[in-house]
Amino acid sequence: MSRILITGGAGFIGFAVAKALSARGDEVIAFDIARSPRLDAEIAQHKNIEFIQGELTEWPQVVGLVQSRKPDAIIHCAAVVGVTNSLASPIGTFRVNVDGSLNVFEAMRLCGVRRVVNLSSEETYGAFEKDKIDETHPNRPLKPYGISKYAVERLACDYVTAYAMEIINVRTCWVYGPGLPRPRVPKILIDAAATGQKLHLLGGGDFRVDHVYIDDCVSGILKALDKPTHRYDIYHIATGEAPSLSEIVAMIKELVPSADLAIGPGPYKFIDGTEAIRKGALDITRARTELDYQPQFPIKKGLAAYLEATRAGLG
Numbered sequence: 001m002s003r004i005l006i007t008g009g010a011g012f013i014g015f016a017v018a019k020a021l022s023a024r025g026d027e028v029i030a031f032d033i034a035r036s037p038r039l040d041a042e043i044a045q046h047k048n049i050e051f052i053q054g055e056l057t058e059w060p061q062v063v064g065l066v067q068s069r070k071p072d073a074i075i076h077c078a079a080v081v082g083v084t085n086s087l088a089s090p091i092g093t094f095r096v097n098v099d100g101s102l103n104v105f106e107a108m109r110l111c112g113v114r115r116v117v118n119l120s121s122e123e124t125y126g127a128f129e130k131d132k133i134d135e136t137h138p139n140r141p142l143k144p145y146g147i148s149k150y151a152v153e154r155l156a157c158d159y160v161t162a163y164a165m166e167i168i169n170v171r172t173c174w175v176y177g178p179g180l181p182r183p184r185v186p187k188i189l190i191d192a193a194a195t196g197q198k199l200h201l202l203g204g205g206d207f208r209v210d211h212v213y214i215d216d217c218v219s220g221i222l223k224a225l226d227k228p229t230h231r232y233d234i235y236h237i238a239t240g241e242a243p244s245l246s247e248i249v250a251m252i253k254e255l256v257p258s259a260d261l262a263i264g265p266g267p268y269k270f271i272d273g274t275e276a277i278r279k280g281a282l283d284i285t286r287a288r289t290e291l292d293y294q295p296q297f298p299i300k301k302g303l304a305a306y307l308e309a310t311r312a313g314l315g
């Protein structure tokens with residue numbers, strides 16, 4: 001049994017990781033600025049999860065937390081997440097994502113915590129140069145979100161070299177499934193299909209990205225956490241496939257023949273109108289080989305599971 005601190009433990013991925021760690025008997029400390037009814041319900045059922053409300057950018061809070069709880073390792077999920085949010089608040093994004101991560105690394109250094117799994121993103125690459133890329137693809141992030149995530153990875157390199165810390169960066173992609181908080185695909189499509197609402201998107205049908213089901217994301221994170229020693233500090237946790245949004249709409253209509261969904265061709269735009277840059281699939285050979293990561297949710301299976309959860313009121 002280990003004691004694991006999860007920053008952003010009330011968020012989409014952090015909560016799912018907290019649940020999985022608690023289920024296998026680890027002691028979980030979930031740190032987050034916000035409370036979550038889902039996490040509160042989980043805590044009511046399981047004695048091995050503790051919630052601590054706090055602000056990642058407040059150094060005394062972060063160092064006090066690490067000093068008092070003495071975790072064996074940290075899973076760092078707290079962040080301002082997504083291109084749209086980062087454009088709305090670039091300064092806030094850097095404060096939380098970069099300053100906040102530095103607080104975590106510094107607290108680890110001072111308190112002797114060696115390992116952190118840092119949640120990173122395909123946004124570190126900027127526009128993909130080809131349809132499927134591996135971890136050696138150049139990093140040329142374009143928006144505050146991706147730039148902040150890449151800055152954290154570079155800081156991590158420095159901490160690893162200077163202080164022999166183990167900072168494992170999990171670059172995941174568009175994670176989806178029950179609890180996804182952002183109004184983007186496939187959530188808006190699944191919600192519309194589950195509730196019988198009409199949703200005709202004007203464009204985006206040609207956009208391709210690697211959609212990762214939440215359970216696969218959690219499994220990859222835990223494999224990175226558990227591996228005794230790492231040869232690499234960056235892993236893709238994804239599916240290795242990048243279906244187009246037109247293909248995803250067709251799959252959902254196969255699952256719900258009455259769904260009134262349509263999508264026009266062209267690039268995808270986020271809710272604020274920002275056009276998504278070229279993406280594609282993340283090659284997962286390294287994670288398969290090194291971590292024995294075996295994703296269980298190809299897109300069709302993931303969409304079916306997400307739809308079922310949404311119909312059950314867990315979406």
Ligand SMILES: NC(=O)c1ccc[n+]([C@@H]2O[C@H](COP(=O)([O-])OP(=O)(O)OC[C@H]3O[C@@H](n4cnc5c(N)ncnc54)[C@H](O)[C@@H]3O)[C@@H](O)[C@H]2O)c1
Pocket residue numbers: 007008009010011012013014031032033034054055056057076077078079080081082096100119120121122149171172173174175176181
């Ligand atoms: N969801 C995805 O598709 C995706 C893809 C790639 C990478 N990631 C990365 O995974 C991590 C988790 O993402 P998520 O989808 O769970 O996002 P999320 O927004 O659901 O969770 C982030 C959590 O961090 C907390 N938080 C934000 N600012 C904080 C602060 N100042 N102090 C304390 N807590 C704070 C939020 O309250 C939230 O609960 C992030 O680092 C994100 O960059 C997510």
